[in-house]
Amino acid sequence: RTLSLTPELWVGDFDSMPADLPDELAAVPRQVFPAEKDKTDGELAIAAALERGATSLVLAGAFGGKRTDHAFLHLALSVRLAEAGTEVLLTSGAQEGVPLLPGKAGFDYADGMLFSILGFSDLGGLTVSGAKWPLNHVEVAFGSSLTISNEVKGRLEIA
Structure with missing residues (x-):
């Protein structure tokens, strides 16, 4: 309802x-x-x-x-x-x-919106742009909190 x-x-x-x-x-x-x-x-x-x-x-x-x-x-x-x-x-x-599957994804979220990326395995070469804390081809180990609690700054792109 x-x-x-x-x-x-x-x-x-x-x-x-x-x-x-x-x-x-x-x-x-x-x-x-x-x-x-x-x-x-x-x-x-x-x-x-x-x-x-x-x-x-x-x-x-x-x-x-x-x-x-x-x-x-x-x-x-x-x-x-x-x-x-x-x-x-x-x-x-x-x-x-x-x-999110391997490849590229883009999102038009409001600036300041919180987002997290939760990997179900190691994330190899992760790139995040349009974020307060961008990443450029970073290796993220399974279980890492590196990709938790980021903030949108423009068009969010994840690859």
């Missing part, structure tokens, strides 16, 4: 669904799965969206909730989806994430 959108389809086990849904949401079609299953509700929802022809996804609530393990999974799934050619935006409403 915060986004003023009505879903086309709800997917999951609905174990955390409030009982007092507004009428417009109660009427949304559902694909119901058992609570004990081999995939998360998020993974099932992504599969349903792709089956319906989605070529880009916004994973609303990807970082929210009480389950950090689900947030980590959403990060990993977003990389897999990007590798398969699907555009992905993860959001909590307050924070956003975009999977």
Whole structure:
């Protein structure tokens, strides 16, 4: 309701669904799965969206909730989806994430906006421009905090 959108389809086990849904949401079609299953509700929802022809996804609530393990999974799934050619935006409403693949990426964010680059492996020859702390062909070890909490200054380019 915060986004003023009505879903086309709800997917999951609905174990955390409030009982007092507004009428417009109660009427949304559902694909119901058992609570004990081999995939998360998020993974099932992504599969349903792709089956319906989605070529880009916004994973609303990807970082929210009480389950950090689900947030980590959403990060990993977003990389897999990007590798398969699907555009992905993860959001909590307050924070956003975009999977970056090898190559170049550019972003038109507001000056002063904080951003971080979280590598899931060593990052070889990382270049960042349009940032308060630019990098030029830097080797970044897996687990390094070097790319955390930078600030946009112009068009952000990452390669």
